[in-house]
Amino acid sequence: MKNRKPLSLHVPVPEHRPGDKPDFSELKVPDAGTVKRPPVNARAHEITDLAYALIRVLDNGQKAVGSWNPKLGPETLKRGLRAMMLTRAYDDRMYRAQRQGKTSFYMKSTGEEAVSVAAALALEPGDMCFPSYRQQGILITRNYPIFEMMCQVYSNVKDPLKGRQLPIMYSSKDHGFFSISGNVGTQFPQAVGWAMASAYKGDDRIAASWIGEGTTAEGDFHHALNFASVYRAPVILNVVNNQWAISTFSGIAGADEATFASRAIGYGLPGLRVDGNDFLAVYAATQWAAERARANLGATLIELYTYRAEGHSTSDDPSRYRPTDEAKAWPLGDPIERLNRHLIGLGAWSDAEQEALHKELVEDVRAANKQAESIGTLGTGQPPPVATMFEDVFKEMPWHLARQRGELEA
Amino acid sequence: MKNRKPLSLHVPVPEHRPGDKPDFSELKVPDAGTVKRPPVNARAHEITDLAYALIRVLDNGQKAVGSWNPKLGPETLKRGLRAMMLTRAYDDRMYRAQRQGKTSFYMKSTGEEAVSVAAALALEPGDMCFPSYRQQGILITRNYPIFEMMCQVYSNVKDPLKGRQLPIMYSSKDHGFFSISGNVGTQFPQAVGWAMASAYKGDDRIAASWIGEGTTAEGDFHHALNFASVYRAPVILNVVNNQWAISTFSGIAGADEATFASRAIGYGLPGLRVDGNDFLAVYAATQWAAERARANLGATLIELYTYRAEGHSTSDDPSRYRPTDEAKAWPLGDPIERLNRHLIGLGAWSDAEQEALHKELVEDVRAANKQAESIGTLGTGQPPPVATMFEDVFKEMPWHLARQRGELEA
Amino acid sequence: MAMNMIQALNSAMDVMLAKDPNVLIFGEDVGYFGGVFRATEGLQKKHGLTRCFDTPIGEGGIVATAIGMGAYGLRPVVEIQFADYIYPAFDQLVSEAARLRYRSAGDFHAPMTVRTPYGGGIFGGQTHSQSPEALFTHVSGLKTVVPSNPYDAKGLLISAIEDDDPVIFLEPKRIYNGPFDGHHERAVQPWSKHPLSDVPEGYFNVPLGKAATLREGNDLTVLAYGTMVHVALASAAEAGVDAEIIDLRTLVPVDIETIVKSVEKTGRCVIVHEATRTSGYGAELSALVQENCFWHLEAPIERVAGWDTPYPHAFEWDYFPGPKRVAAAMRRAMEG
């Protein structure tokens, strides 16, 4: 029984580290249009192949092909393009603002804009989104004013959150955007609860939530899938697989062993694996899951396969843990470029219009930021009144908080 | 967009409730021997069918058939039969003791004895078990004295746990039996950690853990599968699906939507679904998973399909929530009867020997219990010294506990 | 109508299910079976499958879905089978339920009541006897409530369900079926003989944040809640001290006026709880009394609490802070 081979501990490591040449050649990217779109009432166990496939609509020429093609008109496509471009312009400006010391922290969604924007367009306005910190594109698509977002980032007197939250932790019930939590993953089962409530009330609104692939390791991921499955909650559970969790590659979250979409199988839920940089594919998958949920057929797990093109946040330096220009080597391209090319291919758009739109949006952002900065940035200008710090802990302020507010003002 | 069909909340309910005639006719029981045994180095994604099958070795005539037949000799089979019968006799006696007011609480494993006993025989003595409260069969198979178990149940001075634990929350490192926790599921990821440690040290011992199907809903279930998958931990993760979690049927744990074995698929782990009342099938599945783990190929999830023949515990009354004689209607039979028939079929055993063995074991239990009761039962006889209540909170007793011990003695 | 605590709690939920369609109840075994302590018995049958249902065994998921439902506009009432099993839900309670209103500046809030049986005296051992209230009192944004009798149980639970903030509602399981003064050697008493078992059948409430002075006295002040209220009453009689016995009922926000008025009168204070002593809620009470009444104190504030060990099965009555220990503390407080 001894002289048996000793065991050894396996620790996954990524293919490439700083200094290596970025290389995704092992990553097989199936052709667009090759995956069949099943009816929305398909039984989950009959479509498990979708959890291992990669749903793509835009081919290498950025033409829309295959049964997942949502056949969107140019107006919708242009709305999407505009929202993605505005999101990116906004991110770039706010990132600079943090670098200029105007706030403490910022997080970009660069390269992942389609994940938020296409989903927001495929959902209905009344549907409630439970995002992570990287879905600012939803707010922008739903026309939440970037000025208010900036005031939140600057924690100034116009910050709707009264300076209480870290930058980018937005909240807007009116825009169906749930208060972002600093604790990753907590919103996933909360979205299921909201969806259960909607079903309980005989409402027709559904919920959707987003987490990163790294966050799938939290217990809340399991609770969300389990409760969603048991109570057939009308909810769309999105896993944004952007390959990285701060410095940690997706293999540490289990990506070497199975796809994240396939986590759905054990709960009897459909799992869809989607090209997250393909605006049309994200739209189509979200639409499929939304129809299914509204038909009382329950939840869908969607893995959005993409790449975090920039650092995790302004506190991060990706050059310490991954090849510098890995983003450029990413085989699924850039969602904005791809949708732009698609529109041009349709004859509904031109490089000139693209250029003009870019200028316009950058100018909009500049103007809004000027206005926001004039009100105040973190530590300068007008902050929210300090006494408000004691409000909203409870609906009514109890004696001990009133007393503490008194102490502060003393 | 309105005049859409309203949503409604789905709450699973069991087929039968008290008053109904127990009926398992919808439950399709595949024939024994029909499931192929893959090589232990099979890739997980190539054997996902095993997560939906039901591995059975003993056919309706209780003959061993098919490629999963572990081909055990009569001696091993008799050891198993004896351990299962002793476990049942012990359970019956201790249950009565609680009813007689000799202790506060008891839990039986009646009908599930094969789950613990066959696994314990298939594992090696050095392998560490992380059980739930329903695997007393492991201790008995590993020859832990039932006298000591009784002293634990009675919290008397000979209780190895010094009266600190609820009855049946045994612990014996020497028998590779990890301290049972009152919080369900916590042991599942702990077993993974132990297995990771064994691999880290180049040891050849593996770990195994057991939870009930209801407990799969805890976050710890997810942590266990996830860490086991990522680090290829040499561990066997057993889900004992005995259909009930106190008053809650398995549908509330997700059984209406998928098998528990299929939870393995999303982590890239093999999932085996096994007839838990078939001693040979449990042995064979455990052996397969153990060989795989020792070959450094990582973890296996095993769903043991069985039935909780008695109440959840002495605090429970199953007649309030399920048909009274559902246990008798259980189509997979009784593990002891089935192994007994199998041995008789082999010509290695007889009804007379069975009868004699039963008498012998009942007498052993009676004798051990007499001795244990003579030392003390809960609240009578000799309890552990009260001052020991303050020991083992920390390795060395800090001042505040010493002071509190002083107060108590004052 | 005479009710024990289980019946009173059941009645509170029954009344609220009938009154407000946004109230729903879920938790482990609470549906068809009616809960392991029977607190929800009959509610599913009477109000329907989706108003009172069973959940998976995932406390984190139970609280998380309740938060989502609260954000939608419902008033979920969830049961955690034993307070000892609330820890898997700790992140959702502390980081989410407690923070949602504040972090969203009132944009979202999640009304929710978390009912859970707590405390010892039933030979439940380490994981059916814990008193974790102090942990919740440290979390800004949570209210913590502990009833000590059927009348308050119903009235406080109704207030908790109607409250727009998350409420941790801790039920002293030892006194579900009868008051308990700590004399385990004596015959069990039914609630029916106790005046506070006379509970209105319909809607009424007992406000959160208000203590009840169960006995007026001049010698010393006792601060207690849950089962210990009854132990304190018996202990005072046995110690022969004219104690003023205050049942806090709500721990956060605590009724500071009632506490201060009493200690200023008596000059002496004994705090009793079942929870482990170190950093128990008694520490906060002791600090509050000493800060607010320092110049009135004639003796050190006494804390009588559970020992700083897990709750040991065999030593139920050596662990439980019974009349002997409480009376001794009262005598010390009088001498001091």
Next chain:
Amino acid sequence: MAMNMIQALNSAMDVMLAKDPNVLIFGEDVGYFGGVFRATEGLQKKHGLTRCFDTPIGEGGIVATAIGMGAYGLRPVVEIQFADYIYPAFDQLVSEAARLRYRSAGDFHAPMTVRTPYGGGIFGGQTHSQSPEALFTHVSGLKTVVPSNPYDAKGLLISAIEDDDPVIFLEPKRIYNGPFDGHHERAVQPWSKHPLSDVPEGYFNVPLGKAATLREGNDLTVLAYGTMVHVALASAAEAGVDAEIIDLRTLVPVDIETIVKSVEKTGRCVIVHEATRTSGYGAELSALVQENCFWHLEAPIERVAGWDTPYPHAFEWDYFPGPKRVAAAMRRAMEG
């Protein structure tokens, strides 16, 4: 050799990895990258992939596997990226790590050190600024340690790793790179100018359970830990009081002799911590002081703590209990 706290912590782990093959380190981003605060930088490269590695983002899984490893015989050192994210692991810490030795009567135990950055002063907002120490001090079976300087950080961490009980090791992140007296308007100070940044390169330890008197004085006693030790020193100077300033270093088991000796001498006590006030560890300290030193107290014990709200991003310096508030409390304690 001059080290800041990060370097001192890194050195402690480096020394222990070299000294004991049963020591291993894991947590989120601690491996190749070396942790978001760089505390484990270079350890994977130097000691190997399986000695210091990255984990999934599941704090419950991290602590659970550490318990299993401890039961096997290893000495895992895990990092929780921020103390604000320790709650998902709360059940494994409270119900398992803390209880294992007791419930198994010593048959099993799980030595483990849980390192986690805590506290404010860095504009981290609600979920990068919390001070949850009080929660752990209430849990029987856990030791809670908080260093305030590089020398102690290394010596205490080595003691924690070698300790056979589970230790919650809270690192005041505001002073990782330099001491901080609360005067955010002043230039940041490096550790190199501070005497306690002189740290031996090799093995040494600072015992758990022993406080350090950083300044002797006769007017009043200050009980503090972590960042607040430095704030207290500055505040005393500004208030012009001859304060005896005690750095507790270990919260459980606390060094009661040092506390009592000092308060018996001074008769006055100010307790300061960043954590929210209600049921914070200051409550336990206040209760202990008044129980042990009642007859010596000449003024009410003062608590200076974080407000009972989440930690608000924009109001970092209105929330942080800085020198103004601490000095005012000292003056009140002198008048009282």
